[in-house]
Amino acid sequence: MNIRNLSALTVGTVVVTAASLWMGQQAYSWFPVxxxxxAQLIDDLFSFLVVLASFIFFAVTAALLYAVAFHRAAEHDTSDGPPIEGNITLEVVWTAIPIVLVIWIAGYSYQIYDQMSIRGPMEHHLHMPMGMESAEAAPWDGLWNKNKQESETSEPAPAPAPAPDINIDTTQPINVIARQWSWEFRYPYKNVSSTELHIPVNERVHLALESEDVLHGFFVPAFRVKQDIIPKNKIDFEFTPTREGTYRLMDSQFSGTYFATMEANVVVDSLENYKNWLKQAANQKPAPAINQAATEYALTKDSPFKTGWQSVEPAAPPVVNYTGRD
Structure with missing residues (x-):
């Protein structure tokens, strides 16, 4: 290899590596918070895949551009190229590299799913006992240290209000009932129910998912968690919220005509605010919730103009203590 080719290879490798790492960092901004x-585990995995994919793309593109720039045939050269046969070393290299990459990706992905306590497809999380392995193990330490450093460099936060004196066991599951087309959430505290999911921050959340009719999907983009809800099965599902705020739950499976209306707010509160909310909701009289699917179906049913499209009649609006903000 001459000096020019060696220099080009060195410079190209540095540029391609830097560009790939930059793309991996940009990948974090492509998702919700x-x-x-x-979410941190999934985003780290996705960033890793973006770095690998970017490196391959940029390397192949750079090699093509280099060949076009420095190894073109002369303007009027119409002769055949040299009769080069197979290169065993090259073939072994370009076969071994993809195998190594696939094993690397598979191993890293398995570690992520293991930390998230995701079970295999034959198990479906069915009736799993509480106490599944927490996803907090390695990444939670990093988040805790980061939050601690940020708190040390900022002004001290005001002391939180004392928590209400109510007994709440956060290890007890919240029942999530999916139906065409609404969500209903039932809490273990005094049979409180709502159409808006409230959960405490920095606590392991346990959900018991069930469907009353067809296949649905529990999906919160900001949480990076998604679970199919299979009819006639109760599915245990867990995750750990780390950021207070209001997020959007949607049905990830096409469950019929009005499935796009099957959304709900997910409110992540401090433990004190979560207890306050439960206490207030328990004092409210249950009432039918507003249901967009039922409203739209009623308008279509009463309309004199018929489209000819048949649809399943939506389930009756759930009767809950707290009807949400929508």
Whole structure:
């Protein structure tokens, strides 16, 4: 290899590596905010995949551009190229590299899913006992240290209000009932129910997912968690929210005509505010919630103009203590 080729290879490798790492960092901005421990794990995995994919793309593109720039045939050269046969070394290299990359990606992905306590497809999380492995193990330490450093460099936050004197066991699951087309959430505290999911921050959240009719999907983009809800099965599901705020839950499976209306707010509160909310909701008289699917279906049913499209009649609006903000 001459000096020019060696220099070009060195410079190209440095540029391609730097560009790939930059792309990996940009990948974090392509998603909603990280609101759970699982979100950080998934985003790190995705960034890793973007770095690998970018490196391959930039390397192949750079090699093509270099060949076009420095190894073109002369303007009027119409002769055949040299009769080069197979290169065993090259073939071994370009076969071994993809195998190594696939094993690397598979191993890293398995570690992420293991930390998230995701079970295999044959298990479906069915009736899993509480106490599944927490996703907090390694990444939670990093988040804690980061939050601690930020708190040390900023002004001290005001002391939180004392928590209400109510007994709440956060290890007890919140029942999530999916139906065409609404969500209902039932809490273990005094049979409180709502159409808006409230959960405490920095606590392991346990959900028991069930469907009353067809296949639905529990999906919160900011949480990076998604779970199919299979009819006639109760599915245990867990995650750990780390950021207070209001997020959007949607149905990730096409469950019929009005599935796009099947959304709900997910409110992540401090433990004190979560207890306050439960206490206030328990004092409210249950009432039918507003249901967009039922409203739209009623308008279509009463309309004199018929489209000819048949649809399943939506389930009756759930009767809950707290009807949410929508």
């Amino acid at each position: 990280q609101a759970t421990v699982e």
